Structures are given as C-alpha cells and as structure tokens.
Amino acid sequence: MTHRSVPVARSRRLAPVAVAALLAAFVVPVLAAEPANAATPLRTLAAAKNKFIGFAAATGPLANESAYRTIAQTEFSQITPENAMKWDSTEPSDNQYNFSGADQIVTFAAANNQVVHGHTLVWHSQTPSWVQSLSASAMRTAMNDHIATVVGHFASNPVVQSWDVVNEVFDENGGYRSSFWYNTLGSGFIADAFRAARAADADAKLCINDYNVEGINAKSTAMYNLVNTLKGQGVPIDCVGLQTHLSTQYGFPGDMQQNIARFAALGVTVRITELDIRIPTPRTAAKDATQAQYYTNVVNACLAVSACTGITIWGFTDKYSWVPDTFPSEGAALIYDENYQVKPSYTAVNTALGGSPNNDTTAPSAPSNLAASGTTSTSTTLSWTASTDNVGVTGYDILRAPGTSGGTFAVVGSSTTTSFTNTGLTAATSYRYQVRAKDAAGNTSAVSNTVTVTTSGGTGDTTAPSAPSNLAASGTTASGTSLSWTGSTDNVGVTGYDILRAPGTSGGTFAVVGTSTTTSYADSGLSAATSYRYQVRAKDAAGNVSAVSNTVTVTTLSGGGTGGCSVTATVQTSWGNGYVMDPVTVKNTGTSSITGWTVTFTLPAGHTISGSWNGTVTVSGQNVTVKPVGWNSTVAPGASVAFGFQVSRPNGDTSTASGFACTTP
Ligand code: 9MR
Numbered sequence: 001m002t003h004r005s006v007p008v009a010r011s012r013r014l015a016p017v018a019v020a021a022l023l024a025a026f027v028v029p030v031l032a033a034e035p036a037n038a039a040t041p042l043r044t045l046a047a048a049k050n051k052f053i054g055f056a057a058a059t060g061p062l063a064n065e066s067a068y069r070t071i072a073q074t075e076f077s078q079i080t081p082e083n084a085m086k087w088d089s090t091e092p093s094d095n096q097y098n099f100s101g102a103d104q105i106v107t108f109a110a111a112n113n114q115v116v117h118g119h120t121l122v123w124h125s126q127t128p129s130w131v132q133s134l135s136a137s138a139m140r141t142a143m144n145d146h147i148a149t150v151v152g153h154f155a156s157n158p159v160v161q162s163w164d165v166v167n168e169v170f171d172e173n174g175g176y177r178s179s180f181w182y183n184t185l186g187s188g189f190i191a192d193a194f195r196a197a198r199a200a201d202a203d204a205k206l207c208i209n210d211y212n213v214e215g216i217n218a219k220s221t222a223m224y225n226l227v228n229t230l231k232g233q234g235v236p237i238d239c240v241g242l243q244t245h246l247s248t249q250y251g252f253p254g255d256m257q258q259n260i261a262r263f264a265a266l267g268v269t270v271r272i273t274e275l276d277i278r279i280p281t282p283r284t285a286a287k288d289a290t291q292a293q294y295y296t297n298v299v300n301a302c303l304a305v306s307a308c309t310g311i312t313i314w315g316f317t318d319k320y321s322w323v324p325d326t327f328p329s330e331g332a333a334l335i336y337d338e339n340y341q342v343k344p345s346y347t348a349v350n351t352a353l354g355g356s357p358n359n360d361t362t363a364p365s366a367p368s369n370l371a372a373s374g375t376t377s378t379s380t381t382l383s384w385t386a387s388t389d390n391v392g393v394t395g396y397d398i399l400r401a402p403g404t405s406g407g408t409f410a411v412v413g414s415s416t417t418t419s420f421t422n423t424g425l426t427a428a429t430s431y432r433y434q435v436r437a438k439d440a441a442g443n444t445s446a447v448s449n450t451v452t453v454t455t456s457g458g459t460g461d462t463t464a465p466s467a468p469s470n471l472a473a474s475g476t477t478a479s480g481t482s483l484s485w486t487g488s489t490d491n492v493g494v495t496g497y498d499i500l501r502a503p504g505t506s507g508g509t510f511a512v513v514g515t516s517t518t519t520s521y522a523d524s525g526l527s528a529a530t531s532y533r534y535q536v537r538a539k540d541a542a543g544n545v546s547a548v549s550n551t552v553t554v555t556t557l558s559g560g561g562t563g564g565c566s567v568t569a570t571v572q573t574s575w576g577n578g579y580v581m582d583p584v585t586v587k588n589t590g591t592s593s594i595t596g597w598t599v600t601f602t603l604p605a606g607h608t609i610s611g612s613w614n615g616t617v618t619v620s621g622q623n624v625t626v627k628p629v630g631w632n633s634t635v636a637p638g639a640s641v642a643f644g645f646q647v648s649r650p651n652g653d654t655s656t657a658s659g660f661a662c663t664t665p
Pocket of ligand 1: 125
C-alpha cells in the first residue's frame, strides 16, 4: 500500500440519544456517592492547589463496577484512558476506526466534570503489525492520517485537552529507541507527529512522554535536549510527561523537583502521567509506609513547581494494575487495595495535597445571605454566600419548612454550588428555606439565615393589589417618623409594601426607601427640620404592584441633640381685620430639659400684634421674638408649653404670621 486516503472524522459526534444513554449509565450524583473514607476528595484538594489529580481508566470496571466508578468520579478531576486511545484500539485495521472505549471514557469524564488526557498517538508498542511493516512514505502517511483522525475525533470536545503525541522514543542511554518508527522514518517522525497533532486540534496541549525520566539522568537529559531543539525549531510541543513508574527497591529520584524545574524553564509544562510505586509483594506495614513516603515525595515535587500541572496515577486500585503482570514479584503499587479500601498511600497523597484525612472534626462556617429570586407559582431559586471549611466544603443541604412560621425544616435537596432551584411548589403558598454546608468528613455547619418565599397564584396572575389607604405618620422626631396604613387586598395575597419618599412638600421624585411585610414602617436617618412626603404601594407574589396610597407630608423636628425645640403655630380664629394664633406650641425635642426658649416669626406688612399671653413679645419691624414669661421657661424632654397672640391686619387681608422657628439658649 503506497497511498491511504482517510476521511478525517472531525465532525463525527455522538448522537444526542447516545449521549443521554451514556450519561444515564455513568453519572453518579456527587452527593449520593459517599467516598470510601471520610477525607476531603483528592480532586477538591488538588483544585485548591491549582493542579489536576487523575487516574488511568480501564473501560471494563468503568462500565461494570459501581465501586470503581464512585471513586473515579469522587476523587479525580482528570482521566487518561489506560488503553482505549492507543492505536490498536482506535485503528486496529487500516482506516477502520473504533472509538467505543475512548468515547465511553470521555463521556464519563464529561458527566463528572473531569478532563481527559489522550494517550497515546505514536508509540512502538500496541501498534498493529500492519503499521510496522509499511514503507517509509506509507508509514508517514499512516501516522499523519491516524493523528488527524484520532485527534480530530475529539478536537471540538472541550473535555479532551491534551495528548501524548509520542511515547517512549528514547533508550536508557539517551539515544533514540530502535523502534520501527525510528528505524523507518528517522527521528523526524517526532516533529512530524507534533505538527500533525497541532493541525488536527489547534488548542490541545501536546506532550512527549517517557519513563525513567523522573530524575536527572542520561535519558531525561536527552529528552530535555530534544524539547529544547524542537521548541527552537518552532515545533508545537507544549508539555513533558514523566511517567513515574517507580519501585521502592530502586530508591526515590531525589532530584525530581529540579528535573521538573529544568523542563519548566524551557517553557513547557510538566505532567506526572503514569504514577505508580510498586513494592515487593506481599504488602507489609513497613513497605506501605515506604510507598506512602514515595507518593508524598512525588506530590511535593509537583506542588513545588507551578509548571507541573498535575498528577495522573496509573489506575487507583490494586485490583487493576499492569504491575503484577509485568513484574511477577512486585505489585500493590496503587493507593487503594483490591477491595477499594484506602491504603496509607492514599492518606499520603491526600495529606500532601493539604487534606487532613480521617480526623477532621471542624464544621464549615454557616452559609449566609440566603436569598430567593425568580419565584413563580411552582418554583423559586435560592442563592447564598459560600461557607468556608478547613478542608473544603463538599456541598450544601437545602432545608424547607411549610408556611411563614411553625412546622419543621426538612432537607429537600442538595447543591454543590451556591444556588439551588426548588421546583414542584404549590401556587400561592409560603415556604421558609435555610441551607447548611457539609464537608467530606460529614461535618455539618449551622444553618443560614431563613428566607420566606410565597409562590405566585398560578401562571398568568396579572391582578394588582388594591392601593393601600389611610397612610398616616406619627411619632415624628428630628430624625425619623413612623408610617402606618390600611392594608391592601389581592386575589393571591399581598407579599409586602414598598415605601416611597419624595423630598420637600412638593416637587421632586418619589423613590423606594424601604419595604415592609406589615402595615407599618419606621423611616429613620432623616434630617432635622426637613419636610418629606411619603406614599406606599402593595406587591403580590407574581410581581404585580398596586397604585400608590394617599400622600402624607412629614416635617421633622428641629434640633435633635440635647435641648432642641420645635414650634407649631395654629390659627385659632380669624375675622376681616384680625386673627388669633393659639396655641403656639413649643416642644422640647431634645433629650434633656431646656431652660429658656426663643420663638421668632414674621408678620406680613401692615400686621400688628394687639395682644399676647404666656409669652414675652418683642417686635422689631415685622420681626417678632417671643420668650417665656417665667413659669413656662423650663420644658422637660418631649414636653410642650404654649403661648398665643392676637393680630390686627388690613381689612380684606387674609394672610397670617409665618416663618415660625424655635431655638434654645
Ligand atoms: O497499563 C497498560 C497496560 O494495561 C497495557 O497492557 C500495557 C501495554 O503495553 O500498557 C500499559 O500502560 C503503559 C502505558 O501505556 C505507557 N507507559 C507504560 C505503561 C505501563 O506499561
């Protein structure tokens, strides 16, 4: 075969029905799945360190074992297909592609908010024999077509973010591995493979991957030199994969962190791609402890270099591991045992990532600012401010009680975010909600504030409440006033009132200054000796708003500090050429007794005072000053005294004295 023509399956996607079926098969609700231990999940801890933590997935147990799936989705944020994306799986015969296993894993990852690292495009192993015997030009074409088709299959899927483009191209001495790729195409196949991968997916991160390159040695230095050269040539290489298949009998590569750092300095990221740490079987506590220390060392090396993006463990349960098949007297290389129980190595990884597995007794803080919005006749959406926790919040319980008081709060749902939509509610009905936070160890926070929700009276309620009436003000002080009114009526119930206020005695604009769920409202923070107008309007659960009530005008009292006073003048009677003002009330608006007060006012032109009582009157032009007569000089806080006077005015003049003001000494 000298020429291959392969249709590039860029747009080949799962049909929606197939996606739904796979989702139904593989989604495990986060909060329904209790981890096998009470630790904060590795993925939560790793995310807080800005790293991924992943595992190599085997398609069989992923499809068939719920214990495997539960740990897979609870603990890990990243998946590498252990075998399902290799050439023998994806293109077993020339141009015969099969993505069943690969799609299964990608679908599981998508359902569980995980990312996938593609493994691997060009490798000397697990590549069908039909490829290995091709001529140079046919092999190059086969390689390019394979990369275009496999990478292209996932290029528009945001779950698949990176690829091992070439795998294990070096020998242990730092020379190129004598593979059929190298022997047929020379080392140029490496750059060609990267270029083909970039052409198939402009966004995917493209990696070179190998084993025994964790420390600084001849092989890792050859890899370092190649990456440097490729970058210098503009070849699209983004990352380096350190497989990290370690064995406790060979010692830990103590310069792993420095090795990661030197690759990072080349401008590539580094991944720990296939971590496992085998021990001579059978397990003992001492061997487990050594293994746990190795896991700790690997996590710490990655954490120490920001360019190390994360760690993929090559499986997670000793039930499924390549190690015993390859090294007959070694095994138990992973962090869970064959029965899905955590091992000391799990605890080591969890702890190194910042967790406190199995001994956390600190509850999260209570959620706050719980609020409801978007309430309809059947649903409402709650949102709140997140809780904090020493090892991370895993979710929230949503609690609901019936009515506006009484009853019992019961859990009606859960959320892993800071919002929740409660559906299935009854129209025109009140409910109270609270939320509480949980952590992975099962610690539960105190409940949040309570929010009361009233559903609307069924779809299509457009009837506004009646306008509130009899709005009145009382208890006005220098800085506040109390409003009350007669309640509105509504076909599905009034949920509350808006309080509107405008400045002065006329003009200006009414704006909402508060709300009330009762028929009264206390407004505060007002300026002394200032006039305001108020109105109220009613609302119902569907958002219908009534017309406004009558307007009430309020003038705050003057002063407000100790010993202030106010004056209110009333025209008692008037006739053609005169009038009486009585009482002219002087009130102590302060908090302590006043001794002495001065009222001033202005007479219209032609008006003269013809008599007065209970006040000492001085007139200067049209300006009048009134002081106490003696016995009414001292006024207790909140108490009043009064005086009066009579005025003569021109015949037919109906004006009266004005501009009354009161001051204290
Ligand atoms: O874990 C993989 C195992 O199931 C396969 O049988 C084996 C075939 O070569 O490949 C194993 O994974 C390898 C990975 O793809 C590349 N690095 C070495 C891994 C362990 O052999």
